[in-house]
Amino acid sequence: MPFEGTITSIHQMTPQVKQFVIEADDEFEFEPGQHTTVRFERRDSDEDEDEQVVRPYTATNTPGSNQLTLAIKRYDDGTASVYMHEREMGDTVTLGDLGGNLTLRNADENVAFVSTGTGITPMMAMLKQYLEVGSGDVDFFYGEKNQENIMYRETLDQLATEHDQLSVVYSLSEEGWDGPTGHVQNHIEDYLDDLDRDFYVCGVPQMVVDTKNRLGELGVSDDRVFSEGWEDGEVEE
Missing domain, CATH: 2.40.30.10 (Translation factors)
Known part of the structure; x- marks a missing residue:
């Protein structure tokens, strides 16, 4: 209501x-x-x-x-x-009342959050929750066009300093810098030696679909990849 x-x-x-x-x-x-x-x-x-x-x-x-x-x-x-x-x-x-499918499933598993643009918003809430109650490692991948558009950078850097189990990776698609460039989902295997974890994905529909496909190619089971769930149909249309 x-x-x-x-x-x-x-x-x-x-x-x-x-x-x-x-x-x-x-x-x-x-x-x-x-x-x-x-x-x-x-x-x-x-x-x-x-x-x-x-x-x-x-x-x-x-x-x-x-x-x-x-x-x-x-x-x-x-x-x-x-x-x-x-x-x-x-x-x-x-x-309106709050709802949606993208929520933390298991705080006892290692996790990776993968997002671009304003897709970072649910990830920030789930990251804060995981750092309070989670017991594993957490890797946070975030893609943007350039540095000035990176949202919550100070917060993420501070959280990474305070929590040894948190690693943050930024990737820029339209700016050259000393960090990763291009699509953020293409860097998952560069930073994760162990893919035995839950993945949470949010961004524009094409990014979500591409990330799911990439994770599948890397051997990650579908039941360990979570998104809102409507993106596949949006891209097919």
Whole structure:
């Protein structure tokens, strides 16, 4: 059921991404990795009537408080992202209940998170959860176009310093630097000698499908690779 929350913090993370902290009356209950929806009405100029806009965004924080943290990238032709980037501190927004399939399955297994772009958002929540309750090693692979667009870099670097079991790998597809370049999924075997682990994948549909295919080629069983689950059909279309 939709509910209202108040924006209490706005932080410009990258040139195109803002982080919003939204507070509600009650404590949020959800599994890290699940998403809410931003809901609002806009005027449909073709139909000359209001239409309901509903878009999913994943919380990057863990449950246990009355706050949700959303990192939202602005697209010039993105109805909801433009709407959110125009919000100000103190504004009220309407959100939907949290849900989704991309959640941590087994905290006793070694894990690898593989993401690109804003696909990092569920990974941040699950990573925080794993570092609290997990008992194995965790490798975090993140791909972006260039350094200025890397989200949560300071947080990830700090977590890697604080937790010996965490390794973070960044790969850039449109900038030369002293780290890995190209598609991040192509570097999995460069950094993992042992593929006996659970893999969590999130990004644009083609990246998710390509990563699943690559993991299959490397001998990783399908039942150890987790994503939202709708990406295959999106690419086939």
